Amino acid sequence: MKKVLVVEDHADIRRLIRMTLEFEACEVFEANNGASGLAQAQELRPDVILLDVMMPGELDGLEVCRRVKADPTLAHSRVVILSARGTAADVERGQQAGSDAYLVKPFSPLQLIKVIDELSPSGTQP
Secondary structure, eight states, X not given: OEEEEEEOSXXXXXHHHHHXXXXXXXXXXXXXXXXXXXXXXXXXXXXXXXXXSSOSSSOOHHHHHHHHHHOGGGTTOEEEEEESOOXXXXXXXXXXXXXXXXXXXXXXXXXXXXXXXXXXOSSOOO
16 A cells, blocks of 8 residues: 655645545645654655645655655655646745646546556555
8 A cells, every 4th residue: 555645734625535545545734834744654664655735834845755755764755746736846846846647636536546656666665
């Protein structure tokens, strides 16, 4: 079963993602801001982190992504940026932060599942 951490400040979006992923043999964890998301990532060591860019608090999604990618204990974790901002410059900032994929909101549940499947190792994690 894949461990997925959803770091998103909007409860409705977290709920929709959870409902989508629970049908895909994923164990879903949630955080509503960057600091909480980073702490949970370090504790849970998820396979995939779905990360909103614009969140309240001291850490936005891009900074969380940078810190995840700089942490050797999270080397296996893949980061998918979720953002309402979809310009080429926004996507470039996501790539520079180290994201493995970038989805522009609104995205379809099928898009999300496809990206997670492409980033995840085949088979299940122990």
